[in-house]
Amino acid sequence: MAFEPxxxxxxxxxxxxxxxxxxxxxxPEVAERAVxxxxxxxxxxxxxxxxxxxxxxxxxxxxTPAVLKLAPRRARPESERAALAHWGGLGAVQLRxxxxxxxxxxxxxxxxLERLRPDVSVRSLPEAKALLEAAGTLRRLWVEPPxxxxxxxxAERTGRQAAAMRAGAVADDEVAPLVDAALAAREELLAAxxxxxxxxxxxxxxxxxxxxxxxxxxxxxxxxxxxxAFDLARLVRDRVEDLVxxxxxxxxxxxxxxxxxxSLEVDQERLRGWALFRAVESGVRARRVGRxxxxxxxxxxxxxx
Numbered sequence: 001m002a003f004e005p006x007x008x009x010x011x012x013x014x015x016x017x018x019x020x021x022x023x024x025x026x027x028p029e030v031a032e033r034a035v036x037x038x039x040x041x042x043x044x045x046x047x048x049x050x051x052x053x054x055x056x057x058x059x060x061x062x063x064t065p066a067v068l069k070l071a072p073r074r075a076r077p078e079s080e081r082a083a084l085a086h087w088g089g090l091g092a093v094q095l096r097x098x099x100x101x102x103x104x105x106x107x108x109x110x111x112x113l114e115r116l117r118p119d120v121s122v123r124s125l126p127e128a129k130a131l132l133e134a135a136g137t138l139r140r141l142w143v144e145p146p147x148x149x150x151x152x153x154x155a156e157r158t159g160r161q162a163a164a165m166r167a168g169a170v171a172d173d174e175v176a177p178l179v180d181a182a183l184a185a186r187e188e189l190l191a192a193x194x195x196x197x198x199x200x201x202x203x204x205x206x207x208x209x210x211x212x213x214x215x216x217x218x219x220x221x222x223x224x225x226x227x228x229a230f231d232l233a234r235l236v237r238d239r240v241e242d243l244v245x246x247x248x249x250x251x252x253x254x255x256x257x258x259x260x261x262x263s264l265e266v267d268q269e270r271l272r273g274w275a276l277f278r279a280v281e282s283g284v285r286a287r288r289v290g291r292x293x294x295x296x297x298x299x300x301x302x303x304x305x
Contacts, residue, residue, distance in 0.1 A: 003031040003045060005054055012051035015289040016074065023072040027054060031070055034110045038097075040068060046118050050220060053077070057115065065115035066096050076222060077109045079151060083198060083223035084113075091140030092200075092218045093209075116209040116217055123205035127239065130205050131256070134235055135263050137208050137216050138200065138228075145198040145225045154199075154226025155190050161281045162186060168284040175284060178302055182280035185273035189229075194267075199224050199231040205238045229266045233274035236260060240301050250304040257305075276305040 005024060013024060031054065035042055039061040046055040046067075053071035060066050071077040084095050096112040122130045122137075145151060162183055169179035200207070201222035211217045224230070236257055243249045257275060261268040283298030 003028045003054065003056070006045065006047045006049045008048040008051060009054060013072070015291075016052075027070065030110070031056065031068075034068060034070065034107060037107070038068075038112060040066070040112075053220075055118070057118070060096070067093075067113040067115050067118075069111040069113060071109045071111075073109060075109075076152075077111060079223055080221055081111055082146075082149075083151070083221050084111075086146055086198060087141060087143070089114075089213070089217075090143075091137050091214075092221065093211075094213075113219075114211075114213070116211045116219065118209060120210040121206045122208040122216060123238070127242075131235070131238075131260065132263070133216050134203075134205050134208050134238075135232075135260060137218050138203055138231060138235070139264055141200050141203075141218060141221075142197040142228050142231070145196070149198075149225065151198065151223050151225045153196075154193075154224055154230050157201075157224055158186055158190075158277065158281075164288075165281055165284050168288055172284075172287065175280070175287070175299060178280050178299060179284065182277045182302070186277050189227075189270060189273050189277075194227050194270075196225050197228055199226055199228070201231070202234065203231050204234050227266075227270065228264060229261075229270040230274045230278075232260055232264060232266060232271055233278045236271065236275040237279055237298070237301055240297050244297050244300055249301075253301065253304045272305055276302055279305070 005027060010024065035058065040058040043057040043059065046057060049055050052075040053069050056068040056070075058066050058068045069077075071080075081095065084092055088094070093116060094114040096114055122134050125133065165179050165183065169176040200218055201224040202220065203218065207220050208216050208218055236253070237243070243253055246252060257272050258268055261271045279298050279302035283295045283302060286292075286298060287295035
């Protein structure tokens, strides 16, 4: 079978690494080797798929449905593997293979996962129900990280992002006030962080899929260790295009912050601060790669916080 990467993946990888890193060129060979090594029967490549990995629907040698996921090193697939192993299927998709260090090194960036229902996410539910189910899934993921973990911390990740935001603000006077506010919020939040947990890292409604083992399970983590409010902040702006289109978008957003903070027992002001930082960071990044419409939506949303 030809493992043709979906256009969405090609476009996203082009934004993340404009000069390329050779991963797409090697992808067909890596995919064929991974399928043969595991004796998998390929059904189809998932389209439109994700923005950082190739997802292939397969069946194992005994006919069990599964998912083969292939990702470049910069997407941190081994960090994802470690987080999924630590969660052990509680609130998240399960690994279908462990593999020793030698096998992981040989097949770096390849994950075999349980098959969920790839076309049915929490986002398909009415908004209020979707937020409730997504928040419930997120609560199950917030656990103590392993004692000797190597996961990135919120301080480390946002430190890299803050540097890029400052550079973007220098070149764009229009976003400078929002960037200043977001960076100030980050400094204040990191000055006195609460209890640290293993977080999903990139949680949103579309990352929660229907399953058989449990009604809803999270997929595609980019795990990070920090406070729950950081994880929840990305959920605050879900369906941002709908929020911006509403005359009452600003007040709806503030009510959403309050409702989500209360539902997961996080500090409302900390959630607001991280929602501001993450929206501005995403908006500046979208503008940097030419996604102007996305940038406008995100920065307008940020201005309400």
